[in-house]
Amino acid sequence: MSAAKTDSFPYTSIVLTGGSSGIGKSFLKHMENQYPNVRICNLSRRSPEGFSAQLKLRHITTDLSDSTSRQASIAKVLDFLLSDESAGSILLINNAGLGSYGEFHKSNAAKQREVIEVNLNAVIDLTSALLPLLEERGGVVMNIASVTAFQPTPYIATYGATKAFLLQWGYSLGHELKDTGVRILTVCPGSTDTAFHSRAGMAIRGPLSRFAQTPDQVVKEAMQALASGKSHVVTGWSNKIMTKFSTFLPSGLVTRMSGSVLSHLRADRS
Ligand SMILES: NC(=O)c1ccc[n+]([C@@H]2O[C@H](COP(=O)([O-])OP(=O)(O)OC[C@H]3O[C@@H](n4cnc5c(N)ncnc54)[C@H](OP(=O)(O)O)[C@@H]3O)[C@@H](O)[C@H]2O)c1
Numbered sequence: 011m012s013a014a015k016t017d018s019f020p021y022t023s024i025v026l027t028g029g030s031s032g033i034g035k036s037f038l039k040h041m042e043n044q045y046p047n048v049r050i051c052n053l054s055r056r057s058p059e060g061f062s063a064q065l066k067l068r069h070i071t072t073d074l075s076d077s078t079s080r081q082a083s084i085a086k087v088l089d090f091l092l093s094d095e096s097a098g099s100i101l102l103i104n105n106a107g108l109g110s111y112g113e114f115h116k117s118n119a120a121k122q123r124e125v126i127e128v129n130l131n132a133v134i135d136l137t138s139a140l141l142p143l144l145e146e147r148g149g150v151v152m153n154i155a156s157v158t159a160f161q162p163t164p165y166i167a168t169y170g171a172t173k174a175f176l177l178q179w180g181y182s183l184g185h186e187l188k189d190t191g192v193r194i195l196t197v198c199p200g201s202t203d204t205a206f207h208s209r210a211g212m213a214i215r216g217p218l219s220r221f222a223q224t225p226d227q228v229v230k231e232a233m234q235a236l237a238s239g240k241s242h243v244v245t246g247w248s249n250k251i252m253t254k255f256s257t258f259l260p261s262g263l264v265t266r267m268s269g270s271v272l273s274h275l276r277a278d279r280s
Pocket residue numbers: 027028029030031032033034053054055056057072073074075076105106107108128154155156157198199200201202203204205206207209
């Protein structure tokens with residue numbers, strides 16, 4: 011039987027990165043509940059656990075920080091998409107990402123490059139390889155950025171800059187692709203209750219923990235933005251207010267405010 015397709019959800023194949031935990035795992039849960047017949051291909055190092063055999067999930071073990079591993083997986087992703095007999099629309103969700111907490115001048119350059127490889131180079135490689143098929147069949151590229159895209163982020167400087175790149179890049183690509191059947195959607199969550207912070211050497215404290223969203227809430231808002239044809243969405247009302255404010259305030263003031271909040275988030279703070 012070919013994959014499910016409805017007017018509100020025209021995609022027959024989904025390519026997701028980072029489905030093994032957090033927000034990516036919530037995307038898989040959402041698909042399992044709402045669109046169990048859609049074919050999904052996941053790229054991460056660990057396999058997503060806890061899904062029913064009914065979910066049409068293909069996992070490709072990939073280290074997205076490694077260009078050789080990425081290229082080998084991209085070839086398999088293209089095979090996966092070409093084997094979709096219905097040749098329906100494609101949804102690419104570039105979700106995998108990581109951060110690294112600490113002052114840049116005290117950090118390891120290899121770790122900073124890893125952040126750039128996964129958060130940016132993997133997105134560029136995957137999007138570039140899949141775009142010809144997306145243009146042929148129609149589809150959406152959904153990039154998971156962050157509220158850090160809207161302001162300087164001392165102590166996670168490289169991470170924040172990768173997300174600012176994704177936001178601006180998404181707007182530009184969306185413009186270039188406006189006469190094709192391909193749309194770009196940039197999703198900007200704020201603090202979300204996942205393993206992200208502990209893996210980045212951070213602990214969420216104070217207002218950031220009070221206003222944290224669950225990954226399911228982020229996915230719900232991302233899917234609503236997808237259905238309503240938006241080009242970007244900031245999830246969570248407190249994040250919407252915060253990002254609006256930061257775009258109006260002088261950059262020096264925003265940097266000091268952001269630096270003050272982020273300086274308290276070191277995981278091993280005594
Ligand atoms: N949590 C937040 O507060 C927050 C806020 C704003 C934006 N975001 C963004 O949301 C996205 C998802 O993060 P999350 O919060 O769900 O964190 P998470 O629970 O740590 O999940 C990150 C995912 O990325 C994958 N990944 C990381 N490095 C990888 C690599 N080298 N190769 C392949 N896959 C890799 C992980 O898979 P494996 O470990 O199995 O490889 C995992 O599935 C990220 O882009 C993050 O920047 C998160």
